[in-house]
Ligand code: HEM
């Protein structure tokens with residue numbers, strides 16, 4: 001055969017194969033009442049449309065059009081698998097609550113390749129439970145109060161104090177610096193500014209680019225570079241581990257920093273490989289998300305001067321009371337007094353949607369509201385959908401922290417029906433047995449950062465930027481801001 005014949009032959013056999021494949025696939029589910037939808041191209045499905053970047057404060061064109069055409073529950077073919085997409089908060093809650101029973105966490109293989117097979121985000125079953133216990137222990141309320149609280153404030157001040165009057169810089173980078181330093185300290189007792197910390201940060205940036213890029217393990221791709229960074233980072237953590245174990249054997253109990261690395265070495269029987277993936281995934285989960293959330297708050301607030309005013313009132317009151325009593329560092333009681341700040345935090349998470357959807361699969365045939373979800377199909381609960389639904393949040397595109405005030409007596413929208421915050425449509429941290437273990441820490445980081453930011457700086461967006469969902473949320477220009485110092489006390 002000539003080359004062109006060969007190509008023609010290949011194309012026609014591939015086509016025939018695909019047609020048979022599609023026929024079998026359709027036939028196989030003829031007994032099921034699948035939700036409406038479009039399976040798109042074979043293999044590729046509708047993945048490209050689904051992943052097309054869009055404004056982070058919306059659901060994006062793809063999702064909106066599909067919901068309009070098919071309703072809030074539709075079928076598609078995404079990430080190479082037949083998929084049910086759910087923009088229905090009721091079904092989303094059902095999916096998350098029934099983890100391990102009807103559904104199971106199921107991230108694309110590429111994520112497992114880069115975060116590691118022992119990463120908490122990809123583990124299921126008993127192994128997930130064991131790792132989760134460790135993470136919950138480490139991020140417990142008690143530890144937050146005793147260990148993390150003052151660290152959060154220290155690292156906030158370290159970043160804010162480096163801001164120069166009238167200078168312009170990337171707020172996104174500064175937020176990343178803050179959350180990275182905090183996690184590096186908390187996990188491995190690494191200090192900011194030190195050579196090894198900066199080195200790790202650099203590797204980590206390369207690593208991150210791979211997590212969010214197409215999983216092509218070819219020379220020159222971001223994914224390949226990220227796999228290399230992954231092994232450098234693991235080597236680094238392993239060195240730290242060996243150092244600790246040496247000290248432990250020497251009986252030097254005093255080195256004993258109360259960090260995660262020490263804790264797992266002392267209190268768990270995890271293997272080295274498991275510890276490495278656990279630490280890497282906590283560094284990842286605890287740093288990317290909360291830095292985006294802080295950047296989003298910095299982005300939303302200048303568009304809402306009344307909220308800045310109310311934040312100032314709240315934080316001045318707290319700071320004045322401290323000054324009077326001679327206290328310097330913030331306390332847990334101060335934190336509890338940041339009520340309006342909590343509204344700002346919720347509103348930022350609602351409108352910004354740091355995590356937009358989760359990856360699950362059905363492990364049984366599931367029947368929900370007349371539809372069937374076949375065993376083995378991917379299921380994507382779009383948690384952002386409830387947050388941006390006009391039936392659940394009045395004027396959902398509007399940044400309105402007062403909607404979270406329970407008594408609704410203040411603020412511009414006090415005459416609107418305030419949200420029913422307990423109807424469980426709000427789930428920025430997921431839910432069920434995989435609810436984010438760092439949610440309390442994330443809110444604490446945001447509140448303390450906002451406290452010192454509001455008290456010490458006036459800021460404006462220096463160059464128009466906008467949050468995009470890729471679907472991970474990012475500011476293309478890094479959110480450049482210009483700051484002026486002020487003292488409100
Ligand atoms: C605003 C910031 C954050 C957001 C929006 C967020 C969101 C989420 C979501 C939606 C999940 C569930 C994933 C799933 O079900 O598949 C999750 C899991 C997780 N998050 Fe967060 N997170 C944030 C901050 C943090 C922080 C600061 C930490 C601290 C280390 C953290 C640690 C984790 C861990 C360990 C898990 C896995 C829990 C499990 O599988 O049992 N997160 N996060």
Ligand SMILES: *[C@@H]1O[C@H](CO)[C@@H](O)[C@H](O)[C@H]1NC(C)=O
Nearest residue numbers: 164165166167482483484485
């Ligand atoms: C900062 O800029 C403002 C005007 O843009 C100017 O009035 C002020 O003097 C500048 N401050 C410093 C310290 O450069």
Ligand SMILES: *[C@@H]1O[C@H](CO)[C@@H](O)[C@H](O)[C@H]1NC(C)=O
Nearest residue numbers: 126127130268269270271274
């Ligand atoms: C650790 O030990 C417990 C029992 O003490 C066991 O159930 C668990 O499977 C072990 N975990 C690993 C990772 O070996």
Ligand SMILES: *[C@@H]1O[C@H](CO)[C@@H](O)[C@H](O)[C@H]1NC(C)=O
Nearest residue numbers: 339342343346404405421426
């Ligand atoms: C913020 O949302 C959480 C649910 O994640 C809710 O429990 C809390 O009451 C909300 N905070 C405020 C101030 O409304």
Ligand SMILES: *[C@@H]1O[C@H](CO)[C@@H](O)[C@H](O)[C@H]1NC(C)=O
Nearest residue numbers: 339340405406407408409410
């Ligand atoms: C409503 O909330 C504000 C602060 O959020 C508080 O100052 C006020 O006393 C509350 N009013 C009532 C009636 O609870």
